[in-house]
Amino acid sequence: MKLKMMYSFLSTDLAIIEKELEETVQAEHPLLRQAGVELLQAGGKRLRPVFVLLAGKFGDYDIDKIKNVAVALEIIHMASLVHDDVIDDAELRRGRQTIKSKYDNKVAMYTGDFLFARALELMTKLQDAKAHKLLSHTMVELCIGEIEQIKDKYDFDQNLRTYLRRIKRKTALLIAVSCQLGAIAANVSEDIQKKLYLFGYYVGMSFQITDDILDFTATEEQLGKPAGSDLLQGNITLPVLIAIRDSQLREQIVGVSSHSSVTDIKPIIELVKSSNAIDKSFELSNLYLQKAFDILDDVPNNKTKTAFHNIARFIGKRKF
Ligand code: FPP
Numbered sequence: 001m002k003l004k005m006m007y008s009f010l011s012t013d014l015a016i017i018e019k020e021l022e023e024t025v026q027a028e029h030p031l032l033r034q035a036g037v038e039l040l041q042a043g044g045k046r047l048r049p050v051f052v053l054l055a056g057k058f059g060d061y062d063i064d065k066i067k068n069v070a071v072a073l074e075i076i077h078m079a080s081l082v083h084d085d086v087i088d089d090a091e092l093r094r095g096r097q098t099i100k101s102k103y104d105n106k107v108a109m110y111t112g113d114f115l116f117a118r119a120l121e122l123m124t125k126l127q128d129a130k131a132h133k134l135l136s137h138t139m140v141e142l143c144i145g146e147i148e149q150i151k152d153k154y155d156f157d158q159n160l161r162t163y164l165r166r167i168k169r170k171t172a173l174l175i176a177v178s179c180q181l182g183a184i185a186a187n188v189s190e191d192i193q194k195k196l197y198l199f200g201y202y203v204g205m206s207f208q209i210t211d212d213i214l215d216f217t218a219t220e221e222q223l224g225k226p227a228g229s230d231l232l233q234g235n236i237t238l239p240v241l242i243a244i245r246d247s248q249l250r251e252q253i254v255g256v257s258s259h260s261s262v263t264d265i266k267p268i269i270e271l272v273k274s275s276n277a278i279d280k281s282f283e284l285s286n287l288y289l290q291k292a293f294d295i296l297d298d299v300p301n302n303k304t305k306t307a308f309h310n311i312a313r314f315i316g317k318r319k320f
């Protein structure tokens with residue numbers, strides 16, 4: 001089944017979200033507006049808005065209220081990627097030139113800043129102190145995650161916990177909070193709110209681990225950026241951490257440094273791919289997925305629960 005088919009009952013509301021996204025990126029400054037529009041056109045799975053809306057379906061769902069949260073979360077995600085591409089000096093994202101590459105770092109920084117501010121402006125429409133506290137805390141964690149990622153570059157001695165904490169901060173928390181904020185906007189009970197948050201967290205962990213595996217196994221065409229980018233940038237992910245447990249592999253892999261070129265990295269990528277690290281990484285991704293499924297056993301039965309179930313399964317099995 002295609003991802004979109006899993007939540008086709010949201011299609012009218014997702015069209016509203018898309019329109020609101022377009023309005024949100026509008027700016028008087030032509031370059032700012034153009035950058036925002038191009039970002040939207042690059043597409044994306046709109047996973048965070050989908051999670052917000054689905055979580056809202058467990059309560060008093062009102063699209064006019066919940067749309068602000070859904071749009072804000074997608075915009076925060078987009079803005080963080082614009083900034084991330086500056087930090088990572090990335091040329092391509094989703095098969096297109098990044099803002100920093102098409103324009104320059106300055107434009108990327110103020111486009112990201114502008115989008116962050118717009119997202120916060122939208123969130124003020126939700127008058128709920130707990131929601132704001134949750135979101136601001138998540139944004140702080142996102143920033144810490146990014147800083148930790150820079151600090152841990154090329155550090156082959158980092159342990160699994162360091163990696164898991166990093167992906168929690170940079171990915172899982174925002175998905176968890178998407179679920180919880182959707183639930184808050186729809187007055188869902190605290191108990192179910194917490195379960196939806198945890199569901200998002202586990203799915204987010206699984207999603208990022210799969211992402212890190214695909215960076216090794218998928219093609220440039222599938223990824224929309226060169227394969228092996230993580231290792232080339234010094235971002236040590238799960239497949240590498242597992243591969244270097246083998247002393248022979250370790251010897252060859254730990255030589256990777258900021259001076260390594262694409263040509264140096266290619267055989268290393270192959271080494272990781274042909275080791276058991278990919279299977280082992282999938283095992284951990286599936287473990288998180290199983291935890292997400294277990295949570296769903298404890299939430300009320302409705303078509304949203306089925307959609308959540310299918311999306312989680314899709315995320316675990318996705319090929320790119
Ligand atoms: C992508 O990671 C990066 C993120 C998911 C988060 C980036 C966060 C920031 C730049 C801080 C955000 C600031 C505020 C104010 C919230 P990646 O480089 O591993 O993935 P990629 O391959 O998609 O680039």
Ligand code: MG
Nearest residue numbers: 084085088090
């Ligand atoms: Mg990046």
